[in-house]
Every structure is written in structure tokens, then in C-alpha cells.
Amino acid sequence: MKNKKIKSILIANRGEIAVRIAKTAKKMGIKAVGVRTQKEPDAFYLSEMDYTLDFPEQEKGAIPEFLDIENLVLLAKKNKISALHPGYGYLSENARLAVRCTEEGIIFIGPTPRVIQDLGDKVIAKEIAAKGKVPMFGGSAGVVETLEDAQKIAGQIGYPLIIKACSGGGGRGMRIVRCAKELRQMYNSAVSEAQTAFNDPRVFIEKYLENPKHIEVQIVADIFGNVLHLGERECSIQRKHQKLLEEAPSPALNEDLRKKMTSAAVALAKAAGYVSLGTVEFLLDKDKNFYFMEMNTRVQVEHPVTEMITGLDLIELQIRIANGEALPLTQKDVKLNGWAIECRINAEDVQANFSPCTGTITALRLPQGKGIRIDQGVVVGSKITPFFDSMIAKLITHGANRSETIAKTFEALRQFQVRGIKTTIPFAKAVMNNEVFQSGNFDTSFIEKDLTSVVFREKDEELFAALLSINNYLEQNAPAQHQVENHDAWTLKNKIYNM
Amino acid sequence: MINNNPKKLIAFDINSTKEIELSLIADNKYIFTPKKDEKVIDIKLSGSLEEQEDVNQEYQVEFSQTDDGFTMMTVNGTSYPVEILANRQNEYELLVNGVGYSFSIETPFSMQRKKMLLAQAKESPVMQLKAPIPGTVVEVLVQAGDVVKSGDTLLVLEAMKMQNAILANIKGRIRKIYVKQGDSVSQRDLLIEIERE
Numbered sequence: 001m002k003n004k005k006i007k008s009i010l011i012a013n014r015g016e017i018a019v020r021i022a023k024t025a026k027k028m029g030i031k032a033v034g035v036r037t038q039k040e041p042d043a044f045y046l047s048e049m050d051y052t053l054d055f056p057e058q059e060k061g062a063i064p065e066f067l068d069i070e071n072l073v074l075l076a077k078k079n080k081i082s083a084l085h086p087g088y089g090y091l092s093e094n095a096r097l098a099v100r101c102t103e104e105g106i107i108f109i110g111p112t113p114r115v116i117q118d119l120g121d122k123v124i125a126k127e128i129a130a131k132g133k134v135p136m137f138g139g140s141a142g143v144v145e146t147l148e149d150a151q152k153i154a155g156q157i158g159y160p161l162i163i164k165a166c167s168g169g170g171g172r173g174m175r176i177v178r179c180a181k182e183l184r185q186m187y188n189s190a191v192s193e194a195q196t197a198f199n200d201p202r203v204f205i206e207k208y209l210e211n212p213k214h215i216e217v218q219i220v221a222d223i224f225g226n227v228l229h230l231g232e233r234e235c236s237i238q239r240k241h242q243k244l245l246e247e248a249p250s251p252a253l254n255e256d257l258r259k260k261m262t263s264a265a266v267a268l269a270k271a272a273g274y275v276s277l278g279t280v281e282f283l284l285d286k287d288k289n290f291y292f293m294e295m296n297t298r299v300q301v302e303h304p305v306t307e308m309i310t311g312l313d314l315i316e317l318q319i320r321i322a323n324g325e326a327l328p329l330t331q332k333d334v335k336l337n338g339w340a341i342e343c344r345i346n347a348e349d350v351q352a353n354f355s356p357c358t359g360t361i362t363a364l365r366l367p368q369g370k371g372i373r374i375d376q377g378v379v380v381g382s383k384i385t386p387f388f389d390s391m392i393a394k395l396i397t398h399g400a401n402r403s404e405t406i407a408k409t410f411e412a413l414r415q416f417q418v419r420g421i422k423t424t425i426p427f428a429k430a431v432m433n434n435e436v437f438q439s440g441n442f443d444t445s446f447i448e449k450d451l452t453s454v455v456f457r458e459k460d461e462e463l464f465a466a467l468l469s470i471n472n473y474l475e476q477n478a479p480a481q482h483q484v485e486n487h488d489a490w491t492l493k494n495k496i497y498n499m
Numbered sequence: 500m501i502n503n504n505p506k507k508l509i510a511f512d513i514n515s516t517k518e519i520e521l522s523l524i525a526d527n528k529y530i531f532t533p534k535k536d537e538k539v540i541d542i543k544l545s546g547s548l549e550e551q552e553d554v555n556q557e558y559q560v561e562f563s564q565t566d567d568g569f570t571m572m573t574v575n576g577t578s579y580p581v582e583i584l585a586n587r588q589n590e591y592e593l594l595v596n597g598v599g600y601s602f603s604i605e606t607p608f609s610m611q612r613k614k615m616l617l618a619q620a621k622e623s624p625v626m627q628l629k630a631p632i633p634g635t636v637v638e639v640l641v642q643a644g645d646v647v648k649s650g651d652t653l654l655v656l657e658a659m660k661m662q663n664a665i666l667a668n669i670k671g672r673i674r675k676i677y678v679k680q681g682d683s684v685s686q687r688d689l690l691i692e693i694e695r696e
Contacts (some may be wrong), residue, residue, distance in 0.1 A: 189638065189655065193662060351599050355632040356658070363568030380568065417580050418597065419569055426598045455598045464574055465600035466510035467560055468581050469591035473508065473604040476586070 010076040013087030015377035018045040024315040066090040083107035092298035109322040132271035139206035162208040165194035211445040212283035217265035229262040246302035251440025308340035308398040339405040343428040363419035367412035371398040429456035513601035634658030
């Protein structure tokens with residue numbers, strides 16, 4: 001690295017993204033420093049770091065560690081760490097963290113505080129988009145202060161409409177209102193969720209598009225004004241606005257539309273004065289009109305699909321830009337090659353409405369092969385606690401074309417086994433096996449409308465289950481010969497831990 | 500050793516909406532060979548109790564532990580990883596390939612009784628709504644005495660930072676509300692009772 005300013009990075013995050021960042025840092029000869037919390041002191045991500053630092057002891061009821069700006073910045077400063085990477089979620093789109101880093105002489109790996117602030121405020125973001133001539137939905141001109149204002153705007157634009165938190169993102173702080181009767185409850189709950197989740201009760205209103213496609217464009221921009229796009233990602237497989245499965249490229253785009261959308265994204269990034277890695281999210285309607293939704297000023301969970309088809313390391317680009325280097329490539333050099341799919345493997349009980357699942361992973365079998373990548377945050381023995389996000393790993397597959405990649409993903413999911421917790425693997429299998437998904441002609445209503453079963457059942461699976469229960473019942477009720485205590489190593493470990 | 504026990508057993512799919520979606524009747528005929536713990540369960544597969552003579556297939560069931568910690572179940576040559584999550588008396592919660600199944604093991608007599616109880620529950624005038632997940636009650640949108648229809652939002656439950664609307668599943672009148680705003684509830688805690696109308 002020329003002019004090496006970044007010698008070490010404090011990774012202010014956990015799980016698979018902390019592992020992912022550490023991997024690139026180490027490859028670049030930069031020291032990866034992890035933060036150990038008391039909630040998961042022997043988490044897997046810590047074993048992938050060059051150094052780990054203990055987060056200072058907290059009083060009960062204190063803000064979560066990875067949201068504690070002052071202590072994180074202090075940790076980096078005290079240990080003379082040159083840069084801080086926020087990952088995604090947590091403080092990744094918090095301008096205050098970027099400000100505090102700069103004040104303490106720590107390089108923040110991300111955009112400038114002003115850009116984070118501007119794009120994090122949906123109302124200002126829309127002004128920027130207008131400057132870049134990016135298509136948008138109609139709605140309130142700015143913040144909707146009262147229920148009466150909300151009713152007035154609803155009268156102008158009609159239903160359905162969507163109430164969004166000005167500081168929202170990632171699918172949170174949003175309410176869809178389909179009729180006037182619902183407006184009061186939805187407005188109040190949107191404001192209260194915005195207040196608790198983002199500490200900012202301001203909301204605005206937009207026309208709501210029923211069942212759009214969700215497509216986003218990856219942007220990368222350096223401090224010298226070079227702005228490139230790395231193609232699009234298809235993120236329409238969602239549940240309650242949470243993405244579950246992504247792919248690149250999108251089967252909905254042809255070359256012409258791809259050109260329009262990526263150009264709009266580049267124009268928006270330029271209008272915002274954007275520097276670093278970022279993502280412009282769009283909604284696409286049935287007539288292939290697209291509308292700007294938001295720009296995410298951080299690395300996305302689904303960045304690996306772009307890495308697979310471009311052959312680029314996005315975290316490396318992000319670090320180099322933060323280090324003041326020029327982009328090592330031009331738009332001409334960006335070649336999109338083949339197809340990639342990412343399945344988020346979450347600790348969730350798909351059959352019980354995707355409710356979060358806690359427990360200890362007692363066995364883990366990962367798929368292997370050419371074009372298969374696993375970004376994992378857990379290993380055998382990892383505890384899944386209610387303190388953190390339910391995502392435990394990501395399966396990313398790459399093939400020559402879409403149908404080959406779907407087949408490869410399905411086979412990889414069949415090999416992917418987790419014992420101890422329920423996961424979204426049977427769900428991802430159901431998606432791969434679905435004809436509508438395979439046709440590429442789906443939108444955000446896919447799970448609701450097209451997915452007949454949320455889990456894929458292998459042949460005779462139900463029979464296996466019935467036989468297993470009958471077999472066990474017969475064993476239990478057979479005359480006892482000897483009693484064996486049924487304790488595996490992980491149960492014992494937990495017992496000792498709780499003693 | 501062949502253990503011939505005339506008692507028949509039925510695996511009853513608890514989550515099935517139909518009364519019996521799949522019933523398996525084990526003749527409880529075990530064949531243990533001393534070398535490996537191989538068991539043969541003689542199973543009759545049928546759509547209902549009356550048709551039980553129709554299908555009579557034998558399944559060869561084997562279990563093995565893998566080095567990486569999985570229990571594999573092999574039935575007539577096909578292997579899947581399996582896990583028993585919970586077992587309360589005759590009720591089982593199991594995973595096959597990570598997919599959840601719930602079975603209760605019944606004798607023909609207890610099966611008849613179960614069917615009767617299920618039929619009674621369907622006609623019961625009071626519907627009890629329980630918490631599907633542990634969480635905090637963010638908002639209660641109805642009051643005792645309110646008339647609701649299926650699909651109406653009754654209360655909002657927040658769990659893992661996600662707000663979930665709890666909907667009415669029948670048309671009726673709110674009989675009693677057991678929680679208030681701010682309450683923490685565990686899974687299966689009683690939230691609301693609705694009287695069928």
C-alpha cells in the first residue's frame with residue numbers, strides 16, 4: 001500500500017462481518033483488532049483477529065457495546081489504532097461516530113460525517129436525489145409533524161401510502177397505510193418506533209408502491225471525484241422489509257435499464273459528494289419505472305454477490321479509499337461475470353413465523369466446492385443469544401448463469417447442516433425450488449404470494465419424522481436395562497458456565 | 500430377537516389442520532440383530548384408521564452418529580440428519596433436515612379420544628389467543644367487549660426489535676384481556692380471550 005496511514009483497524013462490530021473485515025485487513029498487512037464484549041466473550045469472530053480488546057465493564061442497563069460511541073472511540077485512541085471500521089448495522093450510519101473518530105485522529109472507514117447525515121435524513125436525501133435528476137415518488141414535501149398534516153397529505157396522494165422515519169433504514173420505522181381508518185394507529189406507532197429505534201421521532205409520507213421489485217446499485221467513490229458503479233443487486237426476496245436472499249445481477253434488468261439505473265445511482269452519489277462504498281436502493285414497478293428509495297452509506301450484508309461477479313474485494317476498496325488512495329480501476333475495467341446468489345442463514349424458526357431461535361450450535365457441516373463461499377459468524381459451540389441479530393452465516397454461490405447458480409445453491413443448501421438451533425436453510429431451499437423464483441419474474445410479494453410452503457421438504461421427510469417418534473417412544477417405554485445420562489459436551493459446558 | 504407386541508401405535512401429526520393427515524401404525528415388531536443396533540419397524544401407512552389394511556410397507560430404520568456430531572437416520576437407503584428437540588410423554592417435536600415436525604404417539608383408543616377432544620375444541624365458544632413469541636406488549640388496540648373480525652389487529656408485540664401485530668383469528672367479542680401496555684410476556688402466555696359470535 002502506498003502512503004500507508006492505516007496500520008491497524010478497530011472493528012466496531014461482531015459476527016460474520018467482523019470476520020469478513022478482519023480477513024481483508026490481514027490480507028493487506030493491516031492489524032485487525034476486535035472488541036470483546038461480556039455478552040459473548042468467546043465468540044468466533046474474536047479468534048479471527050490479530051488482537052482483541054475488552055470492552056470496558058458496563059453497568060446494567062447501559063447502551064449496547066457496539067452502539068457506545070464514546071467507549072469505542074476511546075478504545076481505539078488508547079490503543080493507538082489508526083482506523084475504525086463500523087461494519088453494517090449498529091453505528092455504521094451514525095454521523096456522530098464519524099465526527100468523534102475525526103476529532104480523535106482516527107480514520108473512519110466510511111463517508112464523511114456530512115454525507116452520512118445528509119443521506120441518513122430521508123428528506124435531505126430526496127433533495128439530493130432531485131439535484132441528481134433521479135426519479136422519485138410523490139409525497140410530503142418534508143417532515144409530517146402532526147396527525148392532521150398526515151391526513152391532509154393522505155387526502156392529496158391517496159392510499160396506499162407509507163410513513164417512514166426520517167432517520168430510518170434497513171426496513172425499520174416504516175408503516176404502510178392502506179385506508180384512512182388505519183392512519184391514526186399507524187402514524188402514532190411509526191412515530192413511537194422512530195423515537196425508540198432512531199432517537200428521532202420525525203417521519204415523512206410517500207406514495208406506496210404495491211409489490212415492487214427491490215433493486216440496488218453498488219457505488220464506489222474516491223476522494224479524487226472518481227465515482228464508479230459495480231452493477232446491481234436484486235433484493236426482492238424479503239419478509240417484513242428484511243432481505244433474506246439476494247442475487248447479482250438482477251433478472252429483471254436488460255442492458256438498457258441497467259444503464260439507466262446505474263447512471264442514476266452514479267449521478268446521485270456525485271450530487272451528494274459521496275466518498276467511500278455505498279448503495280443506492282431503488283424500487284422498480286411493473287412497467288420498469290424505477291424510483292429512488294434511499295442510499296446506504298456503508299457496506300451491505302449482501303456485498304459478496306457483487307464481489308463474486310466482479311472479482312473485486314469491496315472491503316479492500318473501502319479501506320483504500322479511506323486511506324486516501326485513488327480507485328485502482330475505471331468503469332471500463334468493471335466486468336460483470338456470471339451469476340451469484342446469497343442466502344442469509346438466520347437462527348430463526350421459519351415454521352413459527354420466522355421467530356428468532358436461541359441455543360447452542362452443537363454440530364455444523366458446511367458445503368464445499370468451486371464457486372461456493374461461506375461468510376460465517378459461528379462455529380460449533382457458538383451460543384445464539386437474544387442480544388444480537390439472528391444472522392449466523394451467509395452462503396454465497398457463483399456460477400456461469402442464473403439456472404446453474406440456482407442448482408448449485410440448492411445442492412449447497414442440502415449439504416449445509418446445523419444442529420442445535422433452527423435455521424432458514426429449509427426456507428432458502430424452498431425458494432430455490434420455486435418455479436416463480438426460477439423464472440426470475442417475482443417481486444417483494446414473493447413469500448406471501450408465490451411461496452406455497454416456507455420450507456422445502458425432502459422426499460418422505462414427514463415419514464422419517466413419524467418413524468423417529470414411534471421408534472423413540474418404543475425405546476422409552478421398553479423395560480429399562482440401564483440408564484445413560486443424556487449429556488453432550490455443550491450441555492455440560494453450559495451447566496458449568498451457569499454454576 | 501423378535502418382540503411381537505400386538506399393541507398398535509399411531510403417529511399423529513399435531514400441526515396438521517386435518518384430523519389425520521398421516522397416520523402410521525406400528526405393529527411394534529422389533530427385530531434386533533446383535534451385531535448392529537438395527538431395527539425394523541413394521542408400519543402400516545394409511546389415510547385413516549379404517550383404511551389401515553390398504554397399505555402395508557416395511558421400513559428398515561437405522562441410526563448412526565457422524566464424527567461431526569450429527570445423528571443420521573436411514574430409512575430404506577435414504578439418510579437424513581434428525582434431532583429430537585423435545586419429548587413430553589407421548590408428544591414429540593423433531594427436526595428432519597432442519598424442518599420441524601410435531602407428532603404425538605397414540606394407541607387406537609387414545610386416538611379416538613383425541614379426535615373427540617379436537618372436535619370439541621373446534622366448537623368451543625371461547626378462543627384463547629396466546630403469545631406466539633416472547634416479547635413486550637407495545638400497544639393494546641382493543642378493549643373488553645369490542646367486536647372484532649378475523650384479521651383485525653388486537654395488540655402489538657415487540658420482540659428482538661421487531662414489532663409484530665397479533666391478529667384476531669375468529670369473529671367475535673373480546674371477553675378478557677390479560678396483558679397491558681409495557682408487559683413482558685413469555686411464549687404461549689395467554690393474551691386475550693375472544694368469545695365466538
